[in-house]
Amino acid sequence: MSQLKEISPGKKFWVEFVKGIVVTNPVFVLVLGLCPALAVTSSIDNALGMGAGVIFVLLCSNIIISLIRKITPDMVRIPVFIVVIATFVTILSLVFEAYIPPLYESLGIYLALIVVNCIILGRAEAFAQKNPVLYSIADAFGIGIGFTVSLLLVSLFREILGTGSLSIFGFTLFSIPVLSETPMAFFIMPPGAFLVLGLLLALFRWLGVLKNE
């Protein structure tokens, strides 16, 4: 920590940002937020939608919680965090329902469940309530993008193996000739999510890209 204090704020902003993507990647290193990571990764579209939702909520809640950190009584901090997070999730779900109903339909209950996503509460408790707004913004973007990248990675494997093709927002990028006729639908189903996530975790550990904290 003393080392970090010596470097310039701009550099620290960058450090906090990059940290969330690899070193403390929420899904593969902290192993947090697995419920959405398993549930909504059946397609790239869902993963992007969920990722964008989490980035928005995390950013807003980190900013607010960091702003009120000096006047928040310790005794009620968790309820305060939950109320702040729930407010932004409700706003997000209203906006999704009004302007992008197909995404709202396919995310279903998991959109509302962002409230209890431990990543967001975790960042509020571990970071935003102790750090200035600027670094909290960097932290939110880093962790949020790290989460989105993880979701995309899992859904990439699941969509390609499970449907034999890859499409983004209804636009088909490619389709594998034999696989698309007899796709391994198993990967779209919930057990496939566990398998893909587990194998990716093992692969990253084996390659040494990620280490236990």
Next chain:
Amino acid sequence: MENNKNSKSAGRKILESKIYPLVFLVIIVLISVSLIMVIGNITQAKIAQQRDAEILKQLNIIFPEMTDFKYLDKYYEIYAGNDIAGFAFTLKGKGYGGDINMLAGIDSNYNVKAISILSNTETPGLGTKIAESSFTDQFKGLGQQDVGLTIDGGKIDAITGATISSKAVADALRGQMEEIIELIKNSN
């Protein structure tokens, strides 16, 4: 200096007072609720508009021959040219995970033409199968007395692992059909 110290201690007094956590939480909740109400008001019209567009789309799928429709208090009268092609109505079933919103169409002989699930919050992968055609197609052509699960003496096979969701759809449809058919007969 004296002043500064005083104001600082006044600020600290507030922060350390026993009811401060309570007051703080109440203020946060009030701000949050008013913010959601504002956003809710802004998006409300848009959400209703999206639902209407969805209903129109679904009506066209159930009644491809539809040229016009009229909303009569509780149901839609569907016209194909000058003839009445059938009737449609929205209904709500109590599912396993919340409300299941449906749109049902019946022909002029009061048999089910088709149903479609507009929205549901059932268990993904199990209960959500009620929206698939393998389930909804079973309803086609059934009279009101046949709408029900086979275990209840009807002609609908429940989805394996999602009996509650299946039953919710069938029971809600039977009940609502009875009411709507009564209404239609009375209005003639």
